[in-house]
Amino acid sequence: MPKVIDDVEKRIQEAGIKVFSVRGYVDTDMKTIAKEAGIAVGTLYNYYPSKKELFFNILEISWEETFFQLDKIANSQKPLDKKIDLFVDILYKEINKRQGLGFELIRFNNTDPQIKTELDKINQRFEKLILVLIQEADSEEAEHKLLSEEAKLSKLVVLSLLVLNSDCEKEQKKDKEFLAAFVKRILYLD
Amino acid sequence: MPKVIDDVEKRIQEAGIKVFSVRGYVDTDMKTIAKEAGIAVGTLYNYYPSKKELFFNILEISWEETFFQLDKIANSQKPLDKKIDLFVDILYKEINKRQGLGFELIRFNNTDPQIKTELDKINQRFEKLILVLIQEADSEEAEHKLLSEEAKLSKLVVLSLLVLNSDCEKEQKKDKEFLAAFVKRILYLD
Amino acid sequence: MPKVIDDVEKRIQEAGIKVFSVRGYVDTDMKTIAKEAGIAVGTLYNYYPSKKELFFNILEISWEETFFQLDKIANSQKPLDKKIDLFVDILYKEINKRQGLGFELIRFNNTDPQIKTELDKINQRFEKLILVLIQEADSEEAEHKLLSEEAKLSKLVVLSLLVLNSDCEKEQKKDKEFLAAFVKRILYLD
Amino acid sequence: MPKVIDDVEKRIQEAGIKVFSVRGYVDTDMKTIAKEAGIAVGTLYNYYPSKKELFFNILEISWEETFFQLDKIANSQKPLDKKIDLFVDILYKEINKRQGLGFELIRFNNTDPQIKTELDKINQRFEKLILVLIQEADSEEAEHKLLSEEAKLSKLVVLSLLVLNSDCEKEQKKDKEFLAAFVKRILYLD
DNA sequence: TATGAATGAGCCTTCATTCAT
DNA sequence: AATGAATGAAGGCTCATTCAT
Numbered sequence: 001m002p003k004v005i006d007d008v009e010k011r012i013q014e015a016g017i018k019v020f021s022v023r024g025y026v027d028t029d030m031k032t033i034a035k036e037a038g039i040a041v042g043t044l045y046n047y048y049p050s051k052k053e054l055f056f057n058i059l060e061i062s063w064e065e066t067f068f069q070l071d072k073i074a075n076s077q078k079p080l081d082k083k084i085d086l087f088v089d090i091l092y093k094e095i096n097k098r099q100g101l102g103f104e105l106i107r108f109n110n111t112d113p114q115i116k117t118e119l120d121k122i123n124q125r126f127e128k129l130i131l132v133l134i135q136e137a138d139s140e141e142a143e144h145k146l147l148s149e150e151a152k153l154s155k156l157v158v159l160s161l162l163v164l165n166s167d168c169e170k171e172q173k174k175d176k177e178f179l180a181a182f183v184k185r186i187l188y189l190d
Numbered sequence: 191m192p193k194v195i196d197d198v199e200k201r202i203q204e205a206g207i208k209v210f211s212v213r214g215y216v217d218t219d220m221k222t223i224a225k226e227a228g229i230a231v232g233t234l235y236n237y238y239p240s241k242k243e244l245f246f247n248i249l250e251i252s253w254e255e256t257f258f259q260l261d262k263i264a265n266s267q268k269p270l271d272k273k274i275d276l277f278v279d280i281l282y283k284e285i286n287k288r289q290g291l292g293f294e295l296i297r298f299n300n301t302d303p304q305i306k307t308e309l310d311k312i313n314q315r316f317e318k319l320i321l322v323l324i325q326e327a328d329s330e331e332a333e334h335k336l337l338s339e340e341a342k343l344s345k346l347v348v349l350s351l352l353v354l355n356s357d358c359e360k361e362q363k364k365d366k367e368f369l370a371a372f373v374k375r376i377l378y379l380d
Numbered sequence: 381m382p383k384v385i386d387d388v389e390k391r392i393q394e395a396g397i398k399v400f401s402v403r404g405y406v407d408t409d410m411k412t413i414a415k416e417a418g419i420a421v422g423t424l425y426n427y428y429p430s431k432k433e434l435f436f437n438i439l440e441i442s443w444e445e446t447f448f449q450l451d452k453i454a455n456s457q458k459p460l461d462k463k464i465d466l467f468v469d470i471l472y473k474e475i476n477k478r479q480g481l482g483f484e485l486i487r488f489n490n491t492d493p494q495i496k497t498e499l500d501k502i503n504q505r506f507e508k509l510i511l512v513l514i515q516e517a518d519s520e521e522a523e524h525k526l527l528s529e530e531a532k533l534s535k536l537v538v539l540s541l542l543v544l545n546s547d548c549e550k551e552q553k554k555d556k557e558f559l560a561a562f563v564k565r566i567l568y569l570d
Numbered sequence: 571m572p573k574v575i576d577d578v579e580k581r582i583q584e585a586g587i588k589v590f591s592v593r594g595y596v597d598t599d600m601k602t603i604a605k606e607a608g609i610a611v612g613t614l615y616n617y618y619p620s621k622k623e624l625f626f627n628i629l630e631i632s633w634e635e636t637f638f639q640l641d642k643i644a645n646s647q648k649p650l651d652k653k654i655d656l657f658v659d660i661l662y663k664e665i666n667k668r669q670g671l672g673f674e675l676i677r678f679n680n681t682d683p684q685i686k687t688e689l690d691k692i693n694q695r696f697e698k699l700i701l702v703l704i705q706e707a708d709s710e711e712a713e714h715k716l717l718s719e720e721a722k723l724s725k726l727v728v729l730s731l732l733v734l735n736s737d738c739e740k741e742q743k744k745d746k747e748f749l750a751a752f753v754k755r756i757l758y759l760d
Numbered sequence: 761t762a763t764g765a766a767t768g769a770g771c772c773t774t775c776a777t778t779c780a781t
Numbered sequence: 782a783a784t785g786a787a788t789g790a791a792g793g794c795t796c797a798t799t800c801a802t
Contacts, residue, residue, distance in 0.1 A: 002764090002765060002766035002767055002798090002799055002800055002801075003765090003766065003767085003800095003801090004765080004766085004800090004801055004802075005765085005766075008765080008766090026216045029791080029792060029793080030792080030793065030794080031791095031792080031793095039766075039767090040766060040767045040768055041767085041768070041793090041794080042765095042766070042767055042768065042794090042795080042796080043765075043766055043767070044794095045793095045794065045795080046764095046765065046766075049794095050793080050794080051792095051793065051794090198782090198783090219774085219775060219776080220775075220776060220777085221775080221776095221785095224785090229783075229784085230783060230784040230785055231776090231777085231784085231785065231786095232777090232778080232779080232782095232783065232784055232785060233782080233783055233784070233785095235776095235777070235778080236782065236783075240776080240777085241775095241776060241777090388761095388762090406596045409795085409796060409797080410796075410797060410798085411764095411796080411797095414764090419762075419763085420762060420763040420764055421763085421764065421765095421797090421798085422761095422762065422763055422764060422798090422799080422800080423761080423762055423763070423764095425797095425798070425799080426761070426762075430797080430798085431796095431797060431798090572777090572778055572779060572780075572785090572786060572787035572788055573779095573780090573786090573787065573788085574779090574780055574781080574786080574787085575786085575787075578786080578787085599770080599771060599772080600771080600772065600773085601770095601771085601772095609787075609788090610787060610788045610789055611772090611773085611788085611789070612773090612774080612775080612786095612787070612788055612789065612790095613786075613787055613788070615772095615773070615774080616785095616786065616787075620772080620773080621771095621772065621773090762802100763800100763801100763802080764799105764800100764801105764802105765799105765800100765801100766798100766799085766800090766801105767796105767797100767798085767799080767800105768795105768796100768797105768798105769795105769796105769797105770794105770795090770796100771793105771794085771795080772792105772793095772794095773791100773792090773793095774790105774791090774792085775788105775789100775790100775791100776788100776789105776790105777787105777788085777789105778785105778786105778787085778788075779784100779785100779786100779787090779788105780784100780785105780786100780787105781783100781784080781785100
């Protein structure tokens with residue numbers, strides 16, 4: 001009794017993002033994802049060879065969406081100050097949507113060698129973005145020595161967002177203000 | 191550092207720190223801890239009702255040790271600048287020793303409501319420490335508005351350490367310099 | 381050797397022989413056979429109702445080929461001694477080509493009642509062949525009492541070939557000599 | 571609710587022999603063995619790390635028992651003729667008890683490299699036994715050339731027993747007579 | 761008729777937890 | 782209080798089979 005299903009891959013991805021986001025990697029099982037996607041477990045394995053591979057793909061897709069939005073802002077003609085505000089805004093919202101996904105990213109980094117590659121991709125995208133900001137900052141006030149190690153900086157920014165996100169929902173506005181100020185502080189813009 | 195009276199309890203804790211640190215929560219099983227502690231699995235359950243409870247206790251103990259050292263520095267008469275360097279030094283070393291413990295802290299925060307309490311304790315201790323630094327900074331240069339939300343700040347510092355730690359081993363010295371500069375930057379000390 | 385009319389059916393059979401021979405029944409899956417045959421899995425089921433049925437058919441086909449060759453020799457005018465040598469030669473080669481097929485034959489015999497029929501067909505063909513040899517032997521030297529239970533004898537011969545085949549590749553020549561001597565011994569021809 | 575069970579290992583082995591014998595390796599699942607042994611599945615894994623390991627052990631145990639009996643006969647003072655009769659008798663009975671076990675032995679030989687070792691052990695034991703018979707035969711009538719390749723011979727004898735066993739139950743007496751004659755024939759004792 | 765994605769029962773294995781000793 | 786064997790639910794994954802196109 002095989003059904004005919006439209007956009008299976010997309011449905012898997014959406015189900016994956018949803019479930020992994022809420023429960024994290026370990027507490028998510030394939031049956032749950034399948035049910036959420038409205039398909040059979042076996043079907044999952046027609047698209048991804050393993051739970052891990054599925055997760056990594058979900059992770060990538062998820063960040064892809066975010067980067068798409070961030071890139072648009074980075075390439076816009078808005079003033080740096082405004083860009084940072086928007087950056088924080090988007091990152092905050094996106095990361096908030098997929099809590100578990102972000103954390104697993106950190107967790108895996110500690111246990112699974114394969115994820116290093118996955119992480120590197122994401123980090124590199126991020127570094128580029130931060131670099132743009134930093135270069136814009138430099139042209140205005142050119143002197144950040146140690147802190148200019150962009151790779152580390154970019155990680156910290158993401159992490160900061162992850163952590164603040166895990167707190168209560170009510171203070172979102174405050175959180176964002178704080179983060180924007182934080183980033184500007186780091187970039188010597190205040 | 192509260193003296194652990196019972197010999198068995200202490201052995202469990204030490205074994206727990208050791209194993210959880212290396213493997214993280216999920217990849218650690220009770221048998222391994224028992225073996226490491228030189229006792230039987232059943233005995234574990236005479237002291238802790240569940241794996242989770244055991245883990246939370248381990249987590250607390252583990253930070254306890256770190257805070258003991260940090261407090262000493264905070265209360266010392268060293269100049270603020272020096273204090274920060276030592277802080278970063280100790281935190282870096284301690285966190286490095288217990289990778290898995292730190293990451294799980296983040297992971298759990300997302301899935302388990304019970305850990306919030308555990309985390310709060312740790313965070314509160316941290317906030318106090320950061321507060322001390324900030325107050326010292328203020329007395330020297332009194333003007334950090336938004337950033338003064340200590341709670342958030344303290345989290346960011348810990349997180350920063352976690353993340354940088356997960357990278358390669360070789361750059362430890364550089365990492366620490368970066369972090370110290372980072373903290374000072376945030377505290378308007380540069 | 382019955383001509384296979386349909387192209388698809390033949391391709392399935394050839395693929396089946398190839399794959400089952402190498403991997404045996406359990407380790408072969410329908411997808412692999414389909415791929416090897418260059419058709420879709422579904423098509424397999426248009427020709428055979430189940431994997432087992434497919435296997436049994438493959439088995440039959442496979443022996444069919446062998447018997448075709450053996451019959452030719454049995455019906456030839458060569459001396460008995462020469463016939464036996466050729467028999468062993470062909471059987472050895474054929475069985476060697478389809479390891480997995482032979483073993484499964486034994487395996488199934490133990491678990492599946494349906495295969496009995498399949499086996500019986502093969503055995504009967506074999507008995508006839510052995511009978512021919514024995515009768516020729518008898519006319520020369522007429523006295524094998526107990527051993528003349530052809531049915532059993534024929535099985536033993538095939539089995540012997542199966543077993544010796546599973547050994548190393550290097551000793552093929554020796555093996556064949558041994559087997560020929562073995563058969564002659566049994567038939568009181570030495 | 572862990573029960574206290576006596577002789578778990580023995581019960582596992584007996585259950586294993588029973589189930590594997592009837593169903594063979596592939597068609598046997600761990601749950602069935604556990605149920606047959608009256609224990610939980612997990613308990614199985616307290617004694618054997620995997621299904622395969624369990625099977626190999628069962629195999630070994632099973633033959634051990636048989637060899638114990640065969641050795642006794644080989645070392646007795648009975649006449650060669652009588653020994654052979656007893657050999658066949660015991661082998662026939664033992665192999666009959668554990669159909670599937672024997673066949674899997676052949677099957678695995680074809681697919682799993684690890685079993686080669688297992689098989690070698692059994693074969694070597696067998697060769698020794700056959701050697702004893704052959705040497706006794708030789709001292710009486712010393713001339714078997716090609717057939718004296720004991721290794722191959724011993725395999726054929728076991729195989730012969732396996733195959734004849736798989737037939738109907740009614741002819742047991744006849745089968746045994748046939749086999750004894752067969753062995754004697756091979757050993758030039760008739 | 762051919763296709764191949766969908767199905768889901770079922771397998772091996774793990775491991776936190778229990779409890780008779 | 783300590784032991785560690787027993788437990789069994791649960792998870793990842795496979796694959797013969799079906800059926801809408």
